[in-house]
Amino acid sequence: MNAHNWIDLSQDRSTGIETLRAHFKGHAYDPHWHDSYLVGFTEQGVQQFHCRRQKHASTPGQIFLLEPGDIHDGDAPTEEGFTYRMLYLEPHWIERELSQLFEDAPAQQVLAFAQNLTRDPRLSQAIADAFAALHSQELLIVRQSALDRLLEQLTGHLHWRKRHNPDPRLPLVALRARDYLQANVHQDVGLDELAQACNVDRFRLTRAFKAAFGLPPHAYLVQLRLAKARRQLANGDFPAQVASDLGFADQSHLGRWFVRAYGISPAAYRKRCSNLPD
The missing domain is CATH 2.60.120.280 (Regulatory protein AraC)
Structure with a gap:
């Protein structure tokens, strides 16, 4: 900032x-x-x-x-x-x-x-x-x-x-990919694995996913992890532990994505929302 x-x-x-x-x-x-x-x-x-x-x-x-x-x-x-x-x-x-x-x-x-x-x-x-x-x-x-x-x-x-009536305009392959990412948010999911789970090639997967959700699969997975990171930090977990739990390479890797999305560092967010000492 x-x-x-x-x-x-x-x-x-x-x-x-x-x-x-x-x-x-x-x-x-x-x-x-x-x-x-x-x-x-x-x-x-x-x-x-x-x-x-x-x-x-x-x-x-x-x-x-x-x-x-x-x-x-x-x-x-x-x-x-x-x-x-x-x-x-x-x-x-x-x-x-x-x-x-x-x-x-x-x-x-x-x-x-x-x-x-x-x-x-x-x-x-x-x-x-x-x-x-x-x-x-x-x-x-x-x-x-x-x-x-x-x-x-x-x-x-x-x-x-x-609640349970997905937009029919969203391609089925995109819905399958989204569900797979949500179920494997802690895993190091690659495009080959995701495409195989959806029975399509990588090009069709990425194109369908971005058309449906506005983000490519890798960016969507990062957003899933950042949402969980906010929860853990607000509960008082330390950034290094959160990064490890959610599959980020290290605390700095989590920090770069967190600041780009929310304009605040994980440590600052934890301090202001958890009421716990550093």
């Missing part, structure tokens, strides 16, 4: 929700995805990112909404850079909480965002209030009240989607 960029990150222990306020100039982070719902807004400048095959430019007051698995990047197209606030909402938490609001929520469904970028002053204020309550570790009742207001405003931007 250069001298012009900074990140202020914290985690609420009772919900697991991470709160992040950050500023970037120039390139912010490479294409990556999270296993959380991302809800935030741009404070200052222009926040440019690609998601769902579209290029977005978020300006002050605009809200960005990303689902788990939404591949996105980030950069500042203007000299002044951009500042933003964001909440990482855990899927199990948001589904549990919303089920209390929707008693008739259909079974075997997941929550989805209709669009990645929107304007909604009430939702923007609710995000800001929830961020302030969590980030400053307010009283439990204050944090819970702020989150209830956030969910109340967020429901207008959510819709239900079938």
